[in-house]
Amino acid sequence: MKRELEYTIKINQERCTGCQACVLACSYHHSNVFSLTNKSSIEIFRNNQNGEININYNQASCDMCPDEEVPLCIQFCAIEAIQFIRMRK
């Protein structure tokens, strides 16, 4: 039986180093520019006072980079904090 699948990404908040590479990669994918504001499906805020990192992932605006082997955010995450998740619809 052929199963229908859907895809998403999952960002490991504990592992994330806050470097913003995924944000930049995503802004390039959507707009062909580098920016940290309003161009990306991912937003990362690093609190330097307590070392915490907050991540906002806007799944609605993420198209999983269909022309890439794997989404660009994953390609540029040096510490493999982003996972490509495949699941049944």
Add this chain to the structure above:
Amino acid sequence: MHSIAGKVAWIDLSNRVIKVESTEKYQKYIGGRGVGSYLVFKEVPTNSHPLSPENIITFNTGPLTGTLAPSAGRINISSKNVATNGISFANAGGYFGPEMKYAGYDHLIIQGKAEQPVYLFIHDNEIDIKPAEHLWGKDTWETEEFIKKELQDEKIRVASIGQAGENLVTMACIMFDRSRASGWGGCGAVMGSKNLKAVVVRGKGCLELYNPKEFMSYNSNLWKRMLNTNMIRLFHEYGNLGTSGAGGIFGNLAQSVRNMEDEVWEASKTLKVREVVFREKFEQRKLADFACPITCSRFYHIKEGKFSGHKLEALKTNIYRAFGTNIDLDNKEYILMANEMADRYGLNCDSLSAVVAWAIDVYQRGLIDKVITGGLDLHWGDGELQLKLFNMITFREGFGDILAQGVFLASKQIGRGTEKYAMHAKGHGICEQGMRSHKGWALGIMTSPIGGGHLAGAPNTEQKRLPPEIGELYFGVPTAGEPTTYDGKGKLVAWFDKYKAISDIVGLCVFATYWIDTSFIGPDDFSNLLSTATGKEINGKNLLHLGEKICNIEKAFNTLHAGFTKKDDYPPYKLTEIPISSGEFAGEKLSKVKWVEMLDEYYKCHQWDINTGLQTPECLLNLDLHDVRDRIQKAGKFPSPSKNEEKKGEN
């Protein structure tokens, strides 16, 4: 114009006038340190005091700053050097540089002196000069938090000075994002002298590249190449501290012990403060700078004891050395607290350690006493004493007021034979590991135009024990990986001088380059990234040529402003007279004779005069630096044929 914001702001604090011009005008020097050094050379009058309104301070990004090139978060700060009177450039990571570009500016040139304390707020292409009387007296962490609340924006990026900069302490630095420092040359004091408490940026713009598709294609392969190296795996696992500090992964790397008296620290002490100890006891998470695959940083949380509750991004190799081994301190909590205090006050760790360790050293030798220290008993390994001295230096209290001048001037003032124990390069305090055993490393530090530091020409190939065939292939120097060999090191350092200048010019971190690993960014990678980002074709060879040019502008500034000659490239007394006590390099020290031979090779590679160490008119003309040649000519600072006494003088 691509990959740049397009604007340069000249901010005259005396007259509260801001002029904006196009970045295009400075394209000849590409950006970063290239533009900074050129502007300082051009704008700062020869006889001006570094802390006078005539000095300028520049904030420079490169064309790759703010892109997705590996480690593209760098900002360069240039000015006249408070410690040496020569040039100063200091490079910081964090997130400030990209934010400044997104806010619309590639370079800031700050001139004059504000009547009252101010800070600059740069946002949406605007620049506001805002009052900062209420911030004066606050440390850098308090300043950052206060401004965030005042501007009601958690996402602003702040470059600020602490009380050390306000009080014109020679070792004062500028802090970014709480823990990132532009450390060298007293740039924090330069800001303080201008009544400039902070520069604040908020950028909502974006960077457009000339050929984003090709840039990303090349960049993606570059990231993959870097991520496939063992070096990256080591950084991810052990961070900056574990790979090159705390004795390294195997605990056998050379260190700087007790005012650089030795390179071997007792194993019992090393074991107490190895990277693994900090990791297991305090590590909350791994951190990386802007777009950086290396992940060298860590966030620590002290959870128990006297300093329970303290949290900070911390402990790079330099800091471990400066506040640990060089003070003979093996208490991990006190090392972290020294890190926090230096960050808060805005003090450069290397030059701070140089003066603190020197004070303890000369006290222990009986050259100074309690009359001079104001009753303080100075001894090694005392974490509380170290914090007290930081406090006294920052607020210029008692003995601290003498130390606040930096190790060179403090030792001159006190005299009594203490001068020979002052660890400095060209008057700037240093705290470095392995300078007796690693000859090229030592040469790079002593010839650095900013007065020491390993971020100019110092190679890392010796620490990495680079195989001869790799040394030959990449640098034309088969001995590049042999620590104790002098031969070839002049050539190696001259190459790294111009090569490391490129990463400071384009806006990338040297950790992402050949300096750390030959699989990382090389000259042709710089060239490909730049060409696709900016649309201006430049090959690796031409980039190295530009690097050489910038080194020569900096050298000329030193000749004109500080009068440095060959003698200023010699190592301090301790390194030539006191050998390493034990271990792999037991008995090793710097030979004066070999040093001069190494220097001569270095000068020849730069086409400088081997008798005096000065530039020649021919060298400057070959680099198309006519204006530089004219200024040196006018000042009569070219070597004369009769000036050869220095050649043998120090043998």
